[in-house]
Amino acid sequence: MNNPYGIHIWSENNFIIQGSTVNINYANKPSLLEITQDIRKKGHKGPLLLRFPHLIKKQIDKLYFEFNRAKKEFEYQGDFQAVFPLKVNQFPNFVNSIVEVSREYNYGLEAGSKAELIIAITHTPIGSPITVNGFKDKEMISLCFMAAYMGHNITITIEGLGELETIVEVDREFNKNSSKPIRPQIGIRIRLHSSGVGIWAKSGGYSSKFGLTSTEILEACQLLKEHNLIDNFWMIHFHIGSQMGEIAPLKKALREAGHIYADLKKRGANALNAINIGGGLAVEYAQHKTVKELNYSLKEFANDVVFLMKEISKSKSIKEPDIFTESGRFIASSHAVLIAPVLELFSQEYHAKSLRLKEKNPPLIEELYALYKAINRSNAREYLHDSLDHLESLLTLFDLGYIDLEDRSNTEILVNLIIKKSILLLKNEDTNELQKLQDRIQEKYLVNFSAFQSLPDFWGLGQSFPVMPIDKLDTKPTNPATIWDITCDSDGEIGFNRDTPLYLHDIDIDTEEYFLAFFLTGAYQEVLGMKHNLFTHPTEVVINFDKEGNYKADNLIEAQNLMDVLEDMDYNRNLIDKQLKYMIEESSLLNHKQKENILGKLYLYLSENSYLKTIQSNQEIDCER
């Protein structure tokens, strides 16, 4: 069966379909379904975020492999080094995993704020690089000096001339009268003419928030020389924006930056030895080949960077610089998968059991019923057309007052049942007409997650993420699907789109479970996620594999419970607690035993998170008097 979820486009073979399930293509290849069921058995019922450290490792391995291969191929003399930009994902289960799986490389962390800097200082192995970008004040620069004094290999990237003046000031404080001053290395972020493409392009280019202009770069060099800091200036840095779909803007930026680098070397920046090309390496999120997002491979990316730097160095007769990357999205996105249970299907409930046929029905309805009973493969198209014709006539009869609401309901049910049956019978003749009919009977899937919390870039930027069911993959999904999250906000809807259609299975949620998985959610989504409606970061777990290849679920962190959420919003937890107790104690509507019963249940609920357990609570409170 051809796969309707485009797994071969976006999954990089990390996930495969085996029989009815989607499985992890690693070790003993467990299915997402068995992992999900295992964790849910322990009582964790809402959405689940699964992290796969082996996928972080795979990306880091690939990055180093391709750059080292390109270096060999072009006989490039400089080193290749990389850091992970923390803004992409600062969650401890992720950061600890990335530090763990990258030990064999000299892989470091990049920080853009004071809090991120503290994470970098405490998690980067001594000797591995730390780079510090973004706007900085005196305190932040002082923290960088402290890190240098701890023995860290740390580089401050200057984003403006003011920062350089602060560095001079802080240096005086830290290294007063010292014959062997200890200080961070210095980098300069350059402002390029070239800018990136796509929705994130604003972080590069001439009107960018960041970087020094040519004039400022020259002034900075002057200042560095005056204050004897020029020998600490070793890196230039640029970042042309995230999710760079095409390679051309990068090449342009590399040429521009390469020539700035060469010029600075000639002007006496003798310690200058590295060029940091920032992030931007893109990820394929598309599930349909018509909307693919990137036009290059990692191999091409590495070749271009190494080749262009080689070429520029040769033409300017300078030493080939070390190459740094700060890829974030490329490293982190594949490691996290959000699994969310479907709670309910809101179809236009058309089940045969809802028919209310009368003793005597209008003739056209009798005829519809006969069509429904007799439809088969050879007559399907004809009967389908007849029923659509009858539908029009019956609706007109209703408008004119000749048939009643029950008749109208029977009409709608019968026609929809006939459409569904004919779609199944004619499934091998994928005609446009059938497609259109199928799209008309869209189902709304109510899913236990918050798009605002777990897919903020979908809400804010229209970024799509691959989504598919984790079971039933051996049967053809027939329902054109719209996904509703459980927030009370109409933006929390992933609508059905005819150009990039999503089909899901027809299921009876009362008797079977059905889960959707959202893939590639490991970059940016978690920390950008917001608590709209007070839905919090979902319960998360790290999936590791033992020597036998069996998976184990480690480091489970539960979603915040209701009281923690309120406390986070600066409500006084004790006051809320007291108020709830008071209202139950003082209620004249309850007797003593009922009060006890309700209090017990209330405390149980307060200890749980905001996500739904089931759609109808099966634990009815006993309020009988």
Ligand SMILES: *Cc1c(COP(=O)(O)O)cnc(C)c1O
């Ligand atoms: C955001 C950012 C990155 C990471 O970009 P990706 O597109 O996620 O690789 C790298 N460097 C800097 C300076 C950034 O601001």
